[in-house]
Amino acid sequence: MEGSLFEWVLLVVLGVSSVLIKGMLLKRLFGRRKTLRRLPRSVLIINTYAPIGSDLLSSLQNRYALKELKESVKTDYQEEYQKFVRAVDENEPPVEKTRKEAYERLCRFIESKNQLFPDLVILCSEAAKLATNQPFLLYQAEIHHSREEFSESVLIKALGHYSTCEQRNGK
Numbered sequence: 001m002e003g004s005l006f007e008w009v010l011l012v013v014l015g016v017s018s019v020l021i022k023g024m025l026l027k028r029l030f031g032r033r034k035t036l037r038r039l040p041r042s043v044l045i046i047n048t049y050a051p052i053g054s055d056l057l058s059s060l061q062n063r064y065a066l067k068e069l070k071e072s073v074k075t076d077y078q079e080e081y082q083k084f085v086r087a088v089d090e091n092e093p094p095v096e097k098t099r100k101e102a103y104e105r106l107c108r109f110i111e112s113k114n115q116l117f118p119d120l121v122i123l124c125s126e127a128a129k130l131a132t133n134q135p136f137l138l139y140q141a142e143i144h145h146s147r148e149e150f151s152e153s154v155l156i157k158a159l160g161h162y163s164t165c166e167q168r169n170g171k
Contacts (some may be wrong), residue, residue, distance in 0.1 A: 036163040040119035042068040043158075044141070048125035049149040060155055068118075117141065122158045124150045 043066055045052060052071050061069040121141045128145040142165050144158035 036159055038163055039064070039066060039159065040142070040162050041115070042070075042118040043120045043122065043155075044070060044072060044118035045122045045150055046072040046124065047122075047150045052150050060152060064155070064159065114140075120144065120158060120162045122146065122150065122154065124148065124154060 045057075057069050057071065060066075117139060118141050121138065121143045123143060123145045124147075125145075126147055142162050144161045146154045146157065148154060
């Protein structure tokens with residue numbers, strides 16, 4: 001009788017301890033709070049599903065201490081780039097202008113106006129297709145693609161992605 005009682009108590013203790021250990025491991029793996037090593041200065045959101053409310057954007061911007069969080073619309077950097085392209089076309093004769101000179105001039109412009117371009121682009125669409133007539137947007141931006149509509153969870157995943165990326169400044 002005593003041997004069977006001892007075995008029964010031992011089985012109960014082992015069962016309870018295995019459940020507790022499993023729970024602690026699962027909490028350690030999935031319950032960790034992600035700490036961000038660095039935050040992007042500017043985040044551009046391209047959402048093909050539906051427009052994003054300005055109140056959601058401002059609350060997320062304040063909650064995650066982002067300097068700029070905006071949806072894809074015509075912005076200052078697009079206008080600045082268009083002025084830049086017109087200035088290059090007006091001041092440089094087409095015969096003497098080579099692709100390398102145009103590229104170098106564009107790189108100098110982007111480096112001088114660095115704060116105008118986004119650090120992180122969040123693309124919310126079914127397909128990862130960036131058909132843009134302003135490819136300069138992607139010069140130094142890290143891109144995060146999501147197949148769901150923009151929400152706080154998408155932003156958290158994108159910030160985690162940006163935080164772990166190697167910073168190369170577009171090179």
